Amino acid sequence: MTFRPRPTPASIRPTGQRGVTLLGLVFWAVVISMTALVAMRVLPTINEFATIKRIVTKIAAEGGSTVPEIRAAFERAKNIEYSIQSISGKDLDVTKDNDRVVVSFAYDKEIELFGPVSLLIKYRGRSQ
Template identity: 65%
Template structure:
């Protein structure tokens, strides 16, 4: 009986610690997610262009021709078909022959404006397989 009386008479129960996200924490994570989304939305089209250029270069290296002007002309025709290629043209390609195989190399820079005056510079490089 003494035990029951002491439990109800004045014992204060400890509250469990509250857990959750504060308003400042929520704003912090919202800003971080917004910045990552901004960069992602700006970079994804340039990645798509890079992979399109890579496919075009591979196709031209295999089927484009045997001389440098023929390969450049074939790339320009491929560029006209693929509407997403705007960063390079046939004259920007470096065309060599290694082990009796045509190798087409390309390199270009893409500058993206994130928020004035902050820019992101991406350097793309690739070659045919």
């Protein structure tokens, strides 16, 4: 009869333990959930900014000749687009640059995250 020694824990697992501890799991869960919260709150405001920029560029290209005409065209487009709530036609700055109409706008958007913590985004844009 041949004698075999019992395997020791070191010989069973020569590479050591692998995996995530409970503390590591909680840490990553908090990081991922905070990132998702910020993304869910910020993405609608980015969509609103892109819509405003698209409308302003379209209005400047179509060529309204007076400031009231451009502002009225923006208000008509705003009534069609449901996502625009942060700006109105009176907030547009209309100028001329080398016989070309340039429409610019600027507004601040404050997003409440939780409790007293808020995120302030300053949007600025102009027609091409």
